[in-house]
Amino acid sequence: MDMQLKDARVIVTAGASGIGREIVQAFVDEGARVVTCDIDEGALADLSGGVLGLVCDVSDADAAGAFMADAIAYLGGLDALVNNAGIAGPTAGIADIDPHDWARTLDVCLTGHFNITRAAVGALRKSDNASITNMSSAAGRLGFANRAAYAAAKWGVIGFTKSLALELGPDRIRANAILPGLVAGDRQRRVMEARSQAQGKTMAQIEADAFAHVSIKDYVTARQIADQVLMLASPRGRTVSGQAIAVDGDLGMLG
Numbered sequence: 001m002d003m004q005l006k007d008a009r010v011i012v013t014a015g016a017s018g019i020g021r022e023i024v025q026a027f028v029d030e031g032a033r034v035v036t037c038d039i040d041e042g043a044l045a046d047l048s049g050g051v052l053g054l055v056c057d058v059s060d061a062d063a064a065g066a067f068m069a070d071a072i073a074y075l076g077g078l079d080a081l082v083n084n085a086g087i088a089g090p091t092a093g094i095a096d097i098d099p100h101d102w103a104r105t106l107d108v109c110l111t112g113h114f115n116i117t118r119a120a121v122g123a124l125r126k127s128d129n130a131s132i133t134n135m136s137s138a139a140g141r142l143g144f145a146n147r148a149a150y151a152a153a154k155w156g157v158i159g160f161t162k163s164l165a166l167e168l169g170p171d172r173i174r175a176n177a178i179l180p181g182l183v184a185g186d187r188q189r190r191v192m193e194a195r196s197q198a199q200g201k202t203m204a205q206i207e208a209d210a211f212a213h214v215s216i217k218d219y220v221t222a223r224q225i226a227d228q229v230l231m232l233a234s235p236r237g238r239t240v241s242g243q244a245i246a247v248d249g250d251l252g253m254l255g
Helices: 018-029 041-045 061-075 099-124 148-171 186-199 203-211 222-233
Strands: 009-013 033-038 052-055 080-083 130-135 173-180 244-247
Touching: 009 018, 009 061, 009 099, 018 033, 018 080, 018 222, 033 041, 033 061, 041 052, 052 061, 061 099, 080 099, 080 222, 099 130, 099 148, 130 148, 130 222, 148 173, 148 244, 173 222, 186 203, 222 244
Parallel strands: 009 033, 009 080, 033 052, 080 130, 130 173, 173 244
Antiparallel strands: none
């Protein structure tokens, strides 16, 4: 299916690995022009398909502003913004979370979205197919025991997204959030390993617990997330805005 994204001007944060890299590649496959950023300079060097990769920590407002200025100038404008940057944050009971770890999680997962979006709005207002897609999580609608910092940030992303949709709708800029569930990959494995250590359970037990409350008992793939992003950024998604879209196999509980 032609998603009508040829020559679309796209910025994806944290696009050097994992879900972000799959999103970048999906846009490239559709003929879009893509700029991404990441804190991993080595991973950025491995990008292909004409993608421009720049080093940036999105939690730093000045760095985010400079990255966006360079990216928008390189692309000659902006049609689609994908706020994908995030970190897992601490796995611990609320009394044991280090305040620095709490703040760092919100800085990357929520304030980073704000920093990037704030710098993007002017260019998006000039596009005839403007979209913002923010990466939230199933934890952003269900909560997550022993992952309070991450869940709080991801709930915040949904509120941020809905507010953007209301504020920017008159400018014909749509904003949506995607809520992945259990996504196959190294990041999910690391999260499960941390829970295994924290709870004194084997990895097999942690995985069984995770899938106990999922209707479709399989991991979501990064490509499935990328496909949803493409639809939202495509003209085919021009009237979809203000939505928190779960891609999680009907996940009912995290914990």
